[in-house]
Amino acid sequence: MTKAPFANPGWAGNTGDFELTESEIRGSDFVGERPKSGGHASGAGAMPFMFRRREPDSEIFRGEYLERIEKVVSRYPDKRAALLAALSIVQEIRGHVGHADMREVAELLDLPTAHVRGVATFYTMYNKRPVGLNLVQVCTNISCSLMGADEVFRGFLDHIGVQPGETSDDGEFTVVEAECLAACGFATCVQINSRYYENVSAEDIPDIVAHLRSGGGE
Amino acid sequence: MPPSLVNLTIDGRKVAVRKGTTILEAARQVGSHVPHYCYHPGLSSPAMCRLCLVEVEGASKPMPSCVTTVQEGQVVRVNSEEAVGHREGVLEFYLVNHPLDCPICDMSGECDLQDYVHYGGRERGRSQEPKRVFGRDDFGGDVLFYGDRCVMCTRCVRFMSEVEGDERLTVVERGDRAVIDTFFEEGLEGTNWHGNIVDICPVGALLSKDFLHKARAWDLEHSPSVCTSCSQGCNVELHVRDNLVQRIKPRENLAVNGWWMCDHGRHNYEWMNRGGRLQEPYARVRSSSTGNGSSANGSSGNGSSPNGAGRSSWSATLSRVRDALIAARGGAGTLAVASPFLSNEDLAALVRLVDALGGGRVVYRSRRAPDENVLKGFPQLARRRDLAPNTTGLGLMGAKRVGDDDGAGGLDRVAGHDGVVIVVGDALHDQMDDFAASASAFIYAGSHAPPSARSAHALLPVTTFAEQEGSFTNLDGRVQRFSPALIPPGSARPPWFVLGALAASMDGGEMARSTAEAFAALSASSPAFAGLDFEALLEGGAMAKTEPARGEGR
Numbered sequence: 012m013t014k015a016p017f018a019n020p021g022w023a024g025n026t027g028d029f030e031l032t033e034s035e036i037r038g039s040d041f042v043g044e045r046p047k048s049g050g051h052a053s054g055a056g057a058m059p060f061m062f063r064r065r066e067p068d069s070e071i072f073r074g075e076y077l078e079r080i081e082k083v084v085s086r087y088p089d090k091r092a093a094l095l096a097a098l099s100i101v102q103e104i105r106g107h108v109g110h111a112d113m114r115e116v117a118e119l120l121d122l123p124t125a126h127v128r129g130v131a132t133f134y135t136m137y138n139k140r141p142v143g144l145n146l147v148q149v150c151t152n153i154s155c156s157l158m159g160a161d162e163v164f165r166g167f168l169d170h171i172g173v174q175p176g177e178t179s180d181d182g183e184f185t186v187v188e189a190e191c192l193a194a195c196g197f198a199t200c201v202q203i204n205s206r207y208y209e210n211v212s213a214e215d216i217p218d219i220v221a222h223l224r225s226g227g228g229e
Numbered sequence: 230m231p232p233s234l235v236n237l238t239i240d241g242r243k244v245a246v247r248k249g250t251t252i253l254e255a256a257r258q259v260g261s262h263v264p265h266y267c268y269h270p271g272l273s274s275p276a277m278c279r280l281c282l283v284e285v286e287g288a289s290k291p292m293p294s295c296v297t298t299v300q301e302g303q304v305v306r307v308n309s310e311e312a313v314g315h316r317e318g319v320l321e322f323y324l325v326n327h328p329l330d331c332p333i334c335d336m337s338g339e340c341d342l343q344d345y346v347h348y349g350g351r352e353r354g355r356s357q358e359p360k361r362v363f364g365r366d367d368f369g370g371d372v373l374f375y376g377d378r379c380v381m382c383t384r385c386v387r388f389m390s391e392v393e394g395d396e397r398l399t400v401v402e403r404g405d406r407a408v409i410d411t412f413f414e415e416g417l418e419g420t421n422w423h424g425n426i427v428d429i430c431p432v433g434a435l436l437s438k439d440f441l442h443k444a445r446a447w448d449l450e451h452s453p454s455v456c457t458s459c460s461q462g463c464n465v466e467l468h469v470r471d472n473l474v475q476r477i478k479p480r481e482n483l484a485v486n487g488w489w490m491c492d493h494g495r496h497n498y499e500w501m502n503r504g505g506r507l508q509e510p511y512a513r514v515r516s517s518s519t520g521n522g523s524s525a526n527g528s529s530g531n532g533s534s535p536n537g538a539g540r541s542s543w544s545a546t547l548s549r550v551r552d553a554l555i556a557a558r559g560g561a562g563t564l565a566v567a568s569p570f571l572s573n574e575d576l577a578a579l580v581r582l583v584d585a586l587g588g589g590r591v592v593y594r595s596r597r598a599p600d601e602n603v604l605k606g607f608p609q610l611a612r613r614r615d616l617a618p619n620t621t622g623l624g625l626m627g628a629k630r631v632g633d634d635d636g637a638g639g640l641d642r643v644a645g646h647d648g649v650v651i652v653v654g655d656a657l658h659d660q661m662d663d664f665a666a667s668a669s670a671f672i673y674a675g676s677h678a679p680p681s682a683r684s685a686h687a688l689l690p691v692t693t694f695a696e697q698e699g700s701f702t703n704l705d706g707r708v709q710r711f712s713p714a715l716i717p718p719g720s721a722r723p724p725w726f727v728l729g730a731l732a733a734s735m736d737g738g739e740m741a742r743s744t745a746e747a748f749a750a751l752s753a754s755s756p757a758f759a760g761l762d763f764e765a766l767l768e769g770g771a772m773a774k775t776e777p778a779r780g781e782g783r
Contacts, residue, residue, distance in 0.1 A: 110413055123390075124412035129399030 065106045065144070072119055076100055080119065090120045094130055098137055106146075107138035135190065142185040143178040145223045147171075148202040151188050154195035159212060163199050164188060166213040170220055183224065237303040252294035252305055253281055261307045264316060264345050266431040267382035268295035271488045271607070272391055278382050279319050280345070284312040291315045313349065320350050326360050326405070327432070328377045336433030338446030342380065363408055368398075369416025370423050371438050371492065376408050379434035385409060385426035392489065393422045394605030409434070421602055421612070424495045425488070428478060439496055440476045444468075452714035453480060453767060455701050457570055457694055458494035459598075460615040462703030462770075465490060467498070467695060467714040474498040474695060474714060482769055485707065489604060491612045500693075501715065507678045507690040508719025510546035543720060547727075550672060550687045551734050554586060554649060557669035561648030563589030566640065567628055568654025568675075569617030571724055572699025573708065574747035576619070576626050577754065578728035579653055585735040586649055593623050594632035594639055594655065613704055618694075622702035625757045625775055640664075653691070653724055657681035674724055690721040697723040698744040700766055702773055708761055709770035 072080055083096040097120060101112045108131050117124040131137050138146070149155075149164040164186070168175065171184045178185045194200035197209030201219075208219060234245045239256050246255045251274070253263045266278035274295040282291040286304035291312065294305075306312055323342060331337040363376025383400060386409060390396040397417055401410040417423045427437045449468040456463040456477065463486035466478045477498050479490035563586040567579055576591075583589045595617040602612040620630070631639030637659040643650055644660060650668040653675070657664055660681040665671040673685035676693050694701075696717040700710045725747045733740035741747035748763040757773045765771065 113412070123396035123399075124415065125397050125399040125410075128410075128412050129401055132401045133403050 066104050067106070067141075069104060071101055071104050071112060071115060076104065084120070091122060091126075094120060094122065094127065095134070098127075098131055098134075102137055105141075106144075107141050109139075109141075141178070143183050145184050145203055147184060147186045148189035148192070149186070150190075150192040150194070150198070150200045150202070152191040155192075155198040155200055158198035160199040162213040163201065163211055163216070166216045167201075167220075170216050184220075235299045235301050235303075237299050237301070237305060239305045240307050246299055248299075250299050252283060252285070252292070252297050252299055252303075255299050256283070256294065256305070256307050263294050263307055264341075264349070265295055266341060266380055267384060269384050269387075269429055269488075272384060272387045272429075275383060275387070278380065280316060280323075282312060282315040282319065283307050284309050284315075316345075317349055317351065320346055321355070323380055324350070324354055325356050325358075326377070327380060328360060330378075333442075334375075334378065334433040335436045335441060336378075336430070336446070340433060341431040361405060366410065367416070367438075368411060368423075368435075369418040370420065371496070372417055372423060372427060373436045373438050373441065374409065375434050375436065378432050379409055380432055381407055381409075382431055383409075384429045384431070385435055388426050388429060389420075389423070392425070392604065392606030393420060395420050397423075398426075421492055422489060422604055424492045425479070425490070429488070437476065444470045444475050449475060450714070452712045454695070454711040454714060455618060455703075455709045456490060456494040456497075457618040457701075458491070458497045458616065459613040460618060460620055460704040461486065461611060461613050462618060462701055462707060462709055463490045463494060463610070464709065464769075465494070467501075469714045472716050473502045484609075484769065485703065485705075485709075486610045487607050489607060489610060491602065491604075493612060501695040503677075506676055506718040506721065507688055508721065510543055510690060510720065511688040512546045512549045513686055543722070543727075546687060546689070547730055547734070550670075550689075551731055553670045553686055554672070554731070555735065557649050558586045560669060561646060562587065563649040563651065564643045564646050565589060565591045565651040565653070566643055566655045566657075567591055567593045567623060568656075569593050569595040569615075569620045569623055570694060571619060571623075571654050572694065572697070572711075573619065573622045573626075573702060573751055573758065574699050574741075574744055575653065575724035575728070576622060576628070577751040578725040578732060578741075578747065579651070580626050581736070581738075581750075581754075582651065582728045582732040585732045589649070591623075591626070591628040592631045592639070592643070593620070593628050594636045595620050595630065596636035597634040599634075615704065618701040618703070621704055621706060621773075621775070622708075625702060625773060626755060652682070652685075653728065674727060676721070689727050690719060691724045691727055692717040692721045696721070699723070699725070700748065700763070700770075702775075703770075706757075706773045706775040707770045708758065708766055708773050710763070710766040712767070 080093070080097055080100055084090055084093045087093055094116070097116045098108055101108050101116060105112060113127045113131055114124055117127040132139065147167055149160060149167060151160045151164060167186045171179050171186060173179050173184065173186055176187055189202060192200045192202050192207065194207055194209055199211045201208040201211045203223065211219070233248050235248050236243065236245050237255065239259050240261050242259045244255060244259045246258060253265060253268060256263050263281045263283060265281040267276070268274050268281060276293040276296045279293060281294040283294045284306040285292045324346065327342060331343055334340070337343060360377070366374040366376065368374050386398045386400060389398045397411050397415065397420060398409055400407050402408060411417065424437065427435045448470050450470070452467045452469060454465050454467045456465045464480040464482040466480050467474050468476045468478060477495050479486060479488060481488050563583050565579055565583050567576060580591060583591060595615060597614050598612070598616055601614055604610045640660060644664050645667060646665060647667045648669055650665040650671045652673045656675065656677065657679050662680050662683050664681040664684065666684040671685045672687050672689065673682040674689040674691045676691060678688050682688060694711060696713055696715045698711070698713050700708050702708050725741065725744070729741050729747060741750055745763045752758040752761050757775050759774065761771050761773070
């Protein structure tokens with residue numbers, strides 16, 4: 012068990028009676044520095060879950076998924092409030108939220124279909140179109156932009172050989188620009204599936220892509 | 230002063246308003262207009278548009294007046310330099326993306342943005358960048374969406390969810406990509422009140438396909454009127470150009486229809502423009518039925534035709550008709566068929582004529598819908614079962630309903646009657662050609678000459694409700710006035726005028742010379758209408774003294 016690398020009054024670790032270290036709290040993902048390999052699952056990037064595994068043909072809201080959505084619905088006085096969670100489950104299964112899925116969510120939660128569409132399109136975390144197994148989101152907001160995000164974005168596009176928003180022919184990669192990933196401290200930040208890759212520079216791209224191709228992009 | 234009142238100062242004027250009033254409504258009460266898009270009195274206020282910003286003393290920022298409720302002792306400045314400056318800034322933001330296509334926009338002339346920019350905008354735009362382009366979308370039903378013109382006030386979204394109770398519209402995407410849309414291809418098909426979103430759209434983003442590029446808003450004459458599509462009696466305006474009704478818009482009346490009207494009523498105007506009208510009075514005299522009435526035949530010398538039918542002037546026709554009626558009265562009595570589209574004044578004249586002929590029966594037929602279609606968010610408004618505007622008025626004047634729910638049948642007794650038959654307005658669409666052939670006198674007054682009126686002794690051209698003044702009694706007993714919108718064709722005259730002239734010539738009484746006089750005669754003779762002032766009826770109407778006819782017949 013290692014000591015916390017620094018005293019951080021901003022996190023709920025070494026305060027009062029709790030003698031927990033930051034790594035105990037954050038779990039094995041935290042390795043003391045922000046790795047480029049995507050070992051760090053940021054809380055900001057973890058919802059909705061973007062898994063490599065997908066079941067595009069499975070029925071949504073059956074079996075374990077139905078149990079999960081029922082649990083979510085039971086937490087709110089109003090079914091409408093469970094909409095974001097329901098859409099997240101859809102995205103977890105399918106990788107994106109399609110028209111038919113929105114209609115199914117609307118039926119499940121007794122909501123107007125138009126309302127579901129309005130909410131789903133308001134949040135950029137829901138993919139409205141199918142994406143590749145690895146969704147690469149490069150932050151190009153101010154901090155990342157100052158640290159060379161444009162070269163990183165261009166680098167991903169060139170290395171994979173796609174246009175912005177396009178999925179590569181092998182179905183492995185989709186590269187998009189993200190507005191802000193709230194990780195200014197370690198710019199440039201790239202979110203790939205549910206993980207943050209920080210301190211990314213254009214030179215790191217071949218390694219990252221190779222890592223992802225070998226199945227390390229969960 | 231009651232504690233529920235709040236005192237504040239708006240633009241230097243002290244005012245006391247009810248607690249909970251918003252600054253925008255309080256300002257309206259003292260006559261200060263606050264520009265606004267997203268605020269609509271019939272909808273919730275989301276403070277979307279930020280055009281109603283006002284300066285409130287002590288507040289650190291300009292306040293959106295449509296959601297800020299009044300506070301005791303508040304000092305509000307609607308037209309201060311600061312407030313106007315804020316609103317100018319907001320307007321400039323709107324014009325960043327709003328296209329300046331007023332010359333081809335249907336809303337041009339009644340567009341709030343156009344007005345506000347005209348009064349308070351910059352003289353010259355500073356924007357160098359190209360505007361974003363969304364294009365157009367057919368929302369289904371009667372609505373066309375021009376995305377580029379949309380200012381995201383969300384009135385239409387709120388109307389559909391709060392008033393119509395069918396949330397078909399939503400805001401899709403966000404930021405400058407935000408756009409109003411339905412669930413993909415779903416559209417507004419199947420909703421019955423969506424025409425209202427065209428009315429409440431403050432710019433030209435939602436347009437009526439029916440009215441698209443038909444007329445410019447400033448070319449239209451607006452006539453306050455009452456919708457004739459059912460017995461609800463929605464207050465409407467007929468918008469007229471070239472003596473044709475181009476469209477119908479609702480007119481605010483909180484007691485009847487609020488700000489709304491149904492799509493059926495909105496598009497039920499083609500019949501008012503229909504041609505092929507009965508234009509001149511015709512009198513045909515058959516010696517077998519009228520005896521001495523034939524003395525007038527041919528004597529007027531204006532175009533008698535060989536078969537005995539002839540065009541003639543009103544005075545000649547009416548005197549011939551009167552002679553024929555006098556000759557035929559008594560005997561088997563009088564049967565009259567009225568139309569539930571006749572005004573109260575028309576009916577009173579008909580009843581008076583029937584009385585002058587020695588009394589008889591007045592019957593009417595009216596179509597009835599199987600169900601009411603209620604507006605969920607404004608349940609006092611519905612498309613009623615009774616699909617005629619004045620069935621309540623007919624009932625109050627003693628007319629009896631006959632026939633079925635399709636407005637057909639029930640006239641067997643009239644068809645075979647051998648006394649006097651008078652038909653006013655009813656098109657007799659289901660009757661045989663020999664309708665009332667055995668009547669001693671058969672007078673038909675209507676806008677068109679139907680085949681069933683072939684055996685009529687006289688055809689009298691009368692106006693439709695769109696061409697005359699008068700009043701209807703809606704199902705609640707509210708008497709509401711309508712104004713003439715169209716110029717009547719040929720020598721068509723209002724039924725109250727034609728029938729009143731006949732009645733006066735027979736009973737020797739006074740003849741009404743104006744609608745006001747006709748209404749005065751009605752309120753003098755009918756206790757239900759006693760004490761009503763015709764002049765005061767135009768704004769909001771007044772209740773007749775009657776039990777509301779809600780229930781089976783409505």
